[in-house]
């Protein structure tokens with residue numbers, strides 16, 4: 001293999017008659033690879049995996065990848081040759097089709113199918129099985145702008161090493177965060193001017209976040225002085241909460257009774273609202289309800305909620321009222337953790353990402369869109385539900401609280 005690498009590199013680079021040499025080297029490489037394939041059918045490819053075609057070989061020829069690419073190709077060619085010569089692949093009985101594989105992957109032998117992933121960061125060297133001495137069990141994401149760095153830095157301190165930290169940057173400033181030591185082990189995703197739910201839909205697919213028992217999807221403007229994430233998780237487990245949030249310190253821009261912190265208990269799952277606000281004491285906003293600023297999902301709950309997030313309704317308004325559809329019974333599995341609580345600081349960061357239009361301030365346009373989205377989400381949910389009941393020949397229930 002090393003010899004092949006030498007041939008490949010020395011033959012390919014820095015000479016004027018490059019294309020001719022390339023062809024020659026390719027031929028030599030393929031033939032050589034053929035013999036490797038014949039003589040060592042289990043050629044073990046232990047280095048980095050990179051595209052295997054000659055095209056990528058040409059594109060990457062100045063990097064250290066050349067040997068691998070060439071070898072891959074040679075190996076594949078040799079395999080084809082062998083298969084043809086023994087006449088094996090013409091036999092239908094050897095065609096693989098596994099209906100229980102993930103959709104689209106039915107032709108693969110199940111043993112090679114990896115349908116879930118993670119955010120664990122690996123090394124580029126060594127034995128892959130030794131890359132991860134430790135796998136975090138929880139994930140916390142913050143949607144951030146650099147202006148909130150001190151607040152986020154304080155928040156991150158409240159999450160132990162058992163958390164993978166993922167920042168979604170809406171202002172394009174990512175490298176500046178490296179002033180914090182933890183930033184170097186965090187995952188940074190940078191897309192300008194998008195919302196938390198936009199990122200969540202795109203980067204937190206349930207199959208990607210599958211290893212995490214709990215997923216915190218948080219805003220950037222939360223005061224966490226009285227919060228500890230490990231303690232929080234203990235309580236969530238103890239009380240069987242699949243969807244939860246920390247209690248909110250009363251008196252700062254509160255709208256719902258449900259999310260107010262109670263001073264006298266660990267968690268609560270229901271509340272009284274203003275008269276007439278709750279059609280049913282087990283339904284939002286009196287129960288089965290948390291807000292979307294500091295939501296915590298179990299793995300299973302998130303798998304459902306992710307599917308409910310609409311690609312175009314980026315503000316997520318109305319989602320809080322619909323979370324209950326993802327857990328059963330919702331009034332027991334959705335709740336607020338009182339003894340680990342936070343302060344909502346109401347920083348109008350998102351509004352600043354809007355655009356001044358028709359003489360209106362940016363935040364006004366954003367607010368308007370939020371309201372509009374809420375209505376659209378309710379309509380879609382009601383329509384979807386109606387369509388389902390109709391299809392099943394069931395008379396729909398009278399009231400649908402979205």
Ligand SMILES: *[C@@H]1O[C@H](CO)[C@@H](O)[C@H](O)[C@H]1NC(C)=O
Nearest residue numbers: 080081082083084085089090
């Ligand atoms: C060998 O098999 C490959 C793929 O199965 C096919 O494309 C190719 O034409 C075959 N070659 C010969 C000589 O049969």
Ligand SMILES: *[C@@H]1O[C@H](CO)[C@@H](O)[C@H](O)[C@H]1NC(C)=O
Nearest residue numbers: 137159160161162163230231
């Ligand atoms: C991290 O998780 C392990 C295993 O559950 C636990 O023993 C440890 O105490 C946790 N770390 C902290 C800081 O709580």
Ligand SMILES: *[C@@H]1O[C@H](CO)[C@@H](O)[C@H](O)[C@H]1NC(C)=O
Nearest residue numbers: 279280395396397398399400
């Ligand atoms: C639903 O509507 C029907 C007729 O419109 C009415 O008889 C029934 O009482 C209603 N049920 C509830 C729970 O409101």
